[in-house]
Amino acid sequence: MPVYVEVALPVPLRRNFSYRVPEKYLAALTIGLRVKVPFGRQQLIGLITAITDQCDLAENQIKNITQVLDSEAILPESLYKLTLWAARYYFTTQGQMLSQALPVALRKGADTAPQAITLYALSEQGQQAQVSLLNRAPAQKKLFDALKLQSISHDEFLSLEYSKAALKALEDKGWVEQKTQAITIDLAWRQQLDITETPHKLNKQQAVAVSILNQQQGFHCSLLEGITGSGKTEVYLAVLETVLKQGKQALILVPEIGLTPQTINRFKRRFAVNIAVIHSGLTDNQRLDAWRQARSGQAAIIIGTRSALFTPMPFPGVIILDEEHDASFKQQEGVRYHARDLAVMRGHYEDIPVILGTATPSLESLQNAISGRYHHLTLSERAGAAQKVKQGIIDITNQPLKHGMSASLINEMRMHLDAGNQVLLFLNRRGFAPALLCHECGHLHECDRCDAFFTVHQGLNEICCHHCGNQYAIPKQCHKCGSTMLMGHGLGTEQLEQALTTLFPKYPVVRIDRDTTRRKGSLEKQLHGIHKGEYKILVGTQMLAKGHHFPDVTLVGLLDVDGALFSADFRAPERFGQLYTQVSGRAGRADKPGKVLLQTHQSDNPLLRSLLRQGYGEFAREQLKERQLALLPPAWHMVLIRAEAHLAADADSFLNQVSQLLPQDKDFEIIGPIPAPLDRKAGKYRRQLMFQAKSRQRLQIEFEKIIEFIEQLPQNKKCRWSIDRDPQDLM
Numbered sequence: 001m002p003v004y005v006e007v008a009l010p011v012p013l014r015r016n017f018s019y020r021v022p023e024k025y026l027a028a029l030t031i032g033l034r035v036k037v038p039f040g041r042q043q044l045i046g047l048i049t050a051i052t053d054q055c056d057l058a059e060n061q062i063k064n065i066t067q068v069l070d071s072e073a074i075l076p077e078s079l080y081k082l083t084l085w086a087a088r089y090y091f092t093t094q095g096q097m098l099s100q101a102l103p104v105a106l107r108k109g110a111d112t113a114p115q116a117i118t119l120y121a122l123s124e125q126g127q128q129a130q131v132s133l134l135n136r137a138p139a140q141k142k143l144f145d146a147l148k149l150q151s152i153s154h155d156e157f158l159s160l161e162y163s164k165a166a167l168k169a170l171e172d173k174g175w176v177e178q179k180t181q182a183i184t185i186d187l188a189w190r191q192q193l194d195i196t197e198t199p200h201k202l203n204k205q206q207a208v209a210v211s212i213l214n215q216q217q218g219f220h221c222s223l224l225e226g227i228t229g230s231g232k233t234e235v236y237l238a239v240l241e242t243v244l245k246q247g248k249q250a251l252i253l254v255p256e257i258g259l260t261p262q263t264i265n266r267f268k269r270r271f272a273v274n275i276a277v278i279h280s281g282l283t284d285n286q287r288l289d290a291w292r293q294a295r296s297g298q299a300a301i302i303i304g305t306r307s308a309l310f311t312p313m314p315f316p317g318v319i320i321l322d323e324e325h326d327a328s329f330k331q332q333e334g335v336r337y338h339a340r341d342l343a344v345m346r347g348h349y350e351d352i353p354v355i356l357g358t359a360t361p362s363l364e365s366l367q368n369a370i371s372g373r374y375h376h377l378t379l380s381e382r383a384g385a386a387q388k389v390k391q392g393i394i395d396i397t398n399q400p401l402k403h404g405m406s407a408s409l410i411n412e413m414r415m416h417l418d419a420g421n422q423v424l425l426f427l428n429r430r431g432f433a434p435a436l437l438c439h440e441c442g443h444l445h446e447c448d449r450c451d452a453f454f455t456v457h458q459g460l461n462e463i464c465c466h467h468c469g470n471q472y473a474i475p476k477q478c479h480k481c482g483s484t485m486l487m488g489h490g491l492g493t494e495q496l497e498q499a500l501t502t503l504f505p506k507y508p509v510v511r512i513d514r515d516t517t518r519r520k521g522s523l524e525k526q527l528h529g530i531h532k533g534e535y536k537i538l539v540g541t542q543m544l545a546k547g548h549h550f551p552d553v554t555l556v557g558l559l560d561v562d563g564a565l566f567s568a569d570f571r572a573p574e575r576f577g578q579l580y581t582q583v584s585g586r587a588g589r590a591d592k593p594g595k596v597l598l599q600t601h602q603s604d605n606p607l608l609r610s611l612l613r614q615g616y617g618e619f620a621r622e623q624l625k626e627r628q629l630a631l632l633p634p635a636w637h638m639v640l641i642r643a644e645a646h647l648a649a650d651a652d653s654f655l656n657q658v659s660q661l662l663p664q665d666k667d668f669e670i671i672g673p674i675p676a677p678l679d680r681k682a683g684k685y686r687r688q689l690m691f692q693a694k695s696r697q698r699l700q701i702e703f704e705k706i707i708e709f710i711e712q713l714p715q716n717k718k719c720r721w722s723i724d725r726d727p728q729d730l731m
Helices: 077-089 094-100 124-128 138-149 154-159 164-173 204-215 232-245 257-270 284-296 306-310 339-350 363-370 407-418 493-503 522-531 572-584 606-629 648-661 696-712 714-718
Strands: 004-008 017-020 034-039 042-052 117-122 176-181 221-226 249-253 275-278 301-304 316-322 354-358 375-379 390-395 422-426 435-438 455-457 462-464 471-473 486-489 509-512 537-540 553-558 595-600 637-645 668-681 684-693 720-725
Touching: 004 034, 004 094, 017 034, 042 094, 077 094, 077 306, 077 339, 077 696, 117 138, 117 154, 124 164, 138 164, 164 176, 204 221, 204 232, 204 375, 221 232, 221 363, 232 249, 232 257, 232 316, 232 354, 249 306, 257 275, 257 301, 275 284, 284 301, 301 306, 306 339, 316 339, 339 354, 363 375, 363 606, 390 606, 407 422, 407 553, 407 595, 435 455, 493 509, 493 537, 509 522, 553 572, 572 595, 572 606, 595 606, 637 648, 637 668, 637 696, 648 668, 648 684, 648 696, 648 714, 684 696, 696 714
Parallel strands: 221 354, 221 375, 249 301, 249 316, 275 301, 316 354, 390 595, 422 537, 422 553, 509 537, 553 595
Antiparallel strands: 004 017, 004 042, 034 042, 117 176, 435 486, 455 462, 462 471, 637 684, 637 720, 668 684
């Protein structure tokens, strides 16, 4: 009797596909195995979602499975259920959601079993060699000295950035040899946990939080709201100790790759256990290795960015999301899932506690905490001897500015620098200047494919559009009047860095933004330099605002906040409140008093005043009330449908058709179709349709009814469209 399987494939079609199973594969067939199957002209890899003995297709239409890739289900049941739930919630296909949950190497058919690892070690000849011969080859000497202490695995070799040329030179001398070592799974940490540093003494609030978190059995979600510098990481470490002693694993999610090195170091110092790291800066094979270590139980702690959420754990113990308010937990292309919401759901399926930690909770989490769905824990004192930060506003209306800085800010900087401290200047715009302006006719050079101005990058000698990546050499003449008097208008981090070098020649400046941290390892190197005091002035974008600990920074200046106060996005005030609080939290973290200065033309703006007077907690609660009055998320629930096309009319007519399918009554609201705030991007016109409902459940039901009809609309061939559930970014 023939056996058939249903296979979920990573294609945008909302159904699974039936295949016949050849006899040789019948013995080990279960749900959740990866299989290779013919699909059109190509071979795809998908997951088995059902096994049946009947099939509606005619015999000649059914194809055979090409290959079964696994001997056991690749995802544990809880994770498999989570992906199916997420596919339904985010209105995407099972196959796309399941492939999102697997590392890239597994999507391409790699083996799940651990492989042998390559080790580099000194040969007998190398152990007797004279190290003084390498004095003129520093890269070889560095590697040789490291190998003298212990052999290094290939992965460590790559992540610690040793030179490949140095390795080859030492191999050619016969001093270093390669060995392969079979991987053995070592679960010793589950019996005996080694703690390698004495924990800090917790203050009263930290101790209360830890004891409440440790008492929770089964699924609980807690919001740990601790002001910046209140020692949230210490609380995580204390909770981890309890979890690891029970022989259970911990999953820790951080928003940015930039935060992983310091998080890993904190945990490595405290616990002598295996830590698996997963983020987009690693190669596919490195990520697969980390995934294997976590799945076998060898890695006690898994640290990663958004995609690490789906890492399997045979002994799940706790999930911690640090900086839970951060927008980078939301994926902005492909399947638009939110790692925070899925982490809470995963905790529910695995029956383990989830901890969301932040100084500036998102309004969604805050509402859940106030309504009692989450446990609400607060840390309101700064840890150790850190004192409260002084805040001030500099009104720059009618004031002369030197490269965006007022005279009073420059004087204040001089005082802090002369006292031997560090100063951090925050400007949320990378590049030399945000626009290229003609001094004679006033023409601003605009991207020919977007509704946005070119940003000038002096160091790269080009103008570049930050929305579509379009770039040209800096023009010599104005495109409109031919004048050669072109100047950068506005201020970017690159220009600010140059200006500071001339203003303060004695104090070295470091710039941290996406342009200076492109190369692997450059961010760690810069952060290391800041900690050693090599740099005195820090200039940066949002990358500097997040979670970093700079003990010597005593003055923080925010140069241009006016742009953040006015925006087409209803989340702008919340984002600004979070950003301001996070940036000002970098000041005065150790025993030195800190100061934060804000330059603005809007010194009497009520938003600013309430934030400075009452702090983020009260500000956020006021924002929450405003959202409830305006019927905006999190009070109501939103789905955003975006469409983009070469002709604006095509996108409009598609969204108009969609809006006619949607229900209309007092519990629903339809806004649009309207142009997106950035109307034209990469040569395409962008339109959006917002659909809001009072009840989340009703939204789900109504939308599931019409999704098939949307896909069959004839207009959908003329534009690219996507569905974004709980959108975080309306631009």
